[in-house]
Amino acid sequence: MNIVLLYALTGCAIFTVGLYALFTRRHLLRKVLAANVAGSGLFLVFIAIAYGTPGERPDPVPHAMVLTGIVVAVSATALALVLAVRFRAVTGRTSFGEEEEAKRDEEPGASSVKAPDDKDGEGT
Amino acid sequence: MISALSLFDLVLIILLLWLAWHLLSARDLFRATVLFITYGLLMSLAWVRLKAPDVALAEAAIGAGITGALVLVALGRFGEAESDEAEPGSLWLRGLVASAALGLFALLGWAVWSLPTEMAGLKAQVFERMGESGVENPVTGVLLNFRAWDTLLEMAVLFLAVLGAWSLGEAEEPSMPAPGESLLALVRLLIPLIVLVSGYLLWLGETAPGGAFQGGAVLASGFVLLLLAGVRPIPSLMGWPLRAALGSGFALFLVVAVAVTGGSRMLLEYPPGWEKGLILLIEGVLTLAIAVTLGVLFAGGRPPASPGAGKRGEKR
Structure with a gap:
């Protein structure tokens, strides 16, 4: 196994972990972090493949695309965070789940009834 | 390799x-x-x-x-x-998502694995025409010349993010303790250094790693530091000067893109001999626009309407 493949596969793994967390984590800030982690996994695949091109220097085109991607990701993150803070200020909740927050306050163990709420979370 | x-x-x-x-x-x-x-x-x-x-x-x-x-x-x-x-989340649902994620990983891994070992990419085309780009750093050449279109739209995305954040409300003071003497001393020490490093990165971008985005981000960290230290912005700068700075990157880029068009030249096709000057001009304005945009996004909303109360704005 060579370096390029190893880093590219790591990128795939990080992307998958980020995606999994995006769907399963409930707290909005956690979702924002998860989306960022998933994005960085994708960047790693790009840069690994750019490194693998034959010749002395790597391919600059994926580098430019990842640079653009990093800036777009930070603006999307900033907007998502402003939206999340606003959502929190208006509704007093930290996630999209409807009732589970009140429920959790009463009985922390009641997690099996939360399944329908997760659907809302996935839509983001 | x-x-x-x-x-x-x-x-x-x-x-x-x-x-x-x-x-x-x-x-x-x-x-x-x-x-x-x-x-x-x-x-x-x-x-x-x-x-x-x-x-x-x-x-x-x-x-x-x-x-x-x-x-x-x-x-x-x-x-x-x-x-x-x-x-x-319930256990079965997490299991479902986990198995879907594993399946996706297997697919992605297989796709990466089956890529040809030697891919040329677009490297040959880029290095062949670097002489025409006006700069020596290939990444800057791609960002500001060959694929300037991407960067133009990227500035539009930054601008839209600010519009979105501002439409949601005014910036609010984050709950922070008053800055101590050491933080203020650090700010006084760091701000000139940050401005210097930012300008250096911008200039360096022509020939070596660096450029508008890195320089702009470093400058933005200066704004963040000032906001954290509770430094009040000059109220008179919170009106149209701030808005002009926010829009300047996208606006100038767009003006250049259209202005160079004509004859047989397409949008963003710089006239021969003008590349370096135009790229430097665009990058200079972009650095400031990116820095102000990131700083404003950190503040989290538009500056408060009442003059004099504009603590959360951007300028020194």
């Missing part, structure tokens, strides 16, 4: 995977954010290792630095108790 696996690579990869997992499953959100910043810094080590120094600079400044600061300040605005959370 294919070298043998080293211990360094293995340690770095294991650390990256470990951090990615732990930052996403940490119960305490503050801990998760700190791990995220660590993860970003290690990721920029990986970019250096893969010979992408431009990306490494941007990742360290934007991916780890600015994003981390944004999440931390949002965490402060969210308030205390709810930052910790047990892993939610």
